[in-house]
Amino acid sequence: MTEINPSQITFARVRRRLTKAQLAKELSVTGRSIQNYETGSSTPDAETLAKLAKLLNFPQQFFFIEESMPTIKEHAASFRSLSKITEAMKNCALSAGAIAFKINDWMEGRFTLPKANLPDLSDLSAENAAAALRRIWGLGNAPIPNMIHLLESKGIRVFSLAEEAREVDAFCTWHDSKPFIFLNTMKSAERSRFDAAHELGHLVRDVYSMQHGKLHGPEMERQADAFAAAFLMPEDSVVTNIPPAFTIAYLIKIKRYWGVSLVALAYRYHSLKTMTEWTYRNLCIEMARNGYRTSEPAPMERESSQLLSKVLDFLKSQKIGRAEIAKNLCVSIDEINTLTFKLTRLSVVPMSKIG
Incomplete structure (x- = not known):
């Protein structure tokens, strides 16, 4: 089996907004263990890896991807x-x-x-x-x-x-x-x-x-x-x-x-x-x-992504769902769902109708 990529563990932890100490507590391991996992000094055993994957909501395969996730540089x-x-x-x-x-x-x-x-x-x-x-x-x-x-x-x-x-x-x-x-x-x-x-x-x-x-x-x-x-x-x-x-x-x-x-x-x-x-x-x-700084009066309909909607609709017609995309990328379907939009309709009234 391919070796675990330690940077993927760090990525998944950061994605879930957990500190090393918090993750260690959830996994019932020491903070030093998490440090070693993320530096590659040691690797989690099969049971710990399964718990780690479930806790961080990433498929186990994600941690074995050789190419690390893209990074966005500071201030970029x-x-x-x-x-x-x-x-x-x-x-x-x-x-x-x-x-x-x-x-x-x-x-x-x-x-x-x-x-x-x-x-x-x-x-x-x-x-x-x-x-x-x-x-x-x-x-x-x-x-x-x-x-x-x-x-x-x-x-x-x-x-x-x-x-x-x-x-x-x-x-x-x-x-x-x-x-x-x-x-x-x-x-x-x-x-x-x-x-x-x-x-x-x-x-x-x-x-x-x-x-x-x-x-x-x-x-x-x-x-x-x-x-x-x-x-x-x-x-x-x-x-x-x-x-x-x-x-x-x-x-x-x-x-x-x-x-x-x-x-x-x-x-x-x-x-x-x-x-x-x-x-x-x-x-x-x-x-x-009137609370209009936090609650919008006469709210308009939410906008959505036309591009993503068309792509996902086409894939659906080909019997390819979001679960298939998630599987290909070795992430949970939740990640696909939260990063994409649902189709909605937007209405903008003409100026002639104001008054």
């Missing part, structure tokens, strides 16, 4: 809300990303997927970069019906973050010259769309930083937020369609047109200086009082 991924992400959360999300790379490789070996051709807009401001990308992609100033479909059509691979990394809003990275975006699908559909646009901003404006390991900081995140707002709500169209009164009721109608959160819409109007500071402050107070 851009994370939102940096202040609340622990190292364990980040590494858990990155390990999920590595499995997504393997899923993507598996699909590319069987299907012709869109190739990425993202422009480098790092020399432009966030606002100008968003406008330029809309021109390059021929989007005009209209709302974007489905962000995930748009990203996938431009060769960006979009996957879902697993529940273990639920504290992570979203992140993006490059692998083998392919851009990837990972979204937290436990957030509202509106916030997930904004996250997708935020990560797109990193991919087109922070190319050098991500490829050369430059540290990501708060200012880079603020710029990505500015890009997302401008990309989802282009200035010319937003300014042209200023409501007669900035009330919560009217803004709820407008937010459905753009497919953004109420908070993001109010902030966009404020940042474009179309409302006074006093009006914006009162709107913020009212939104907070």
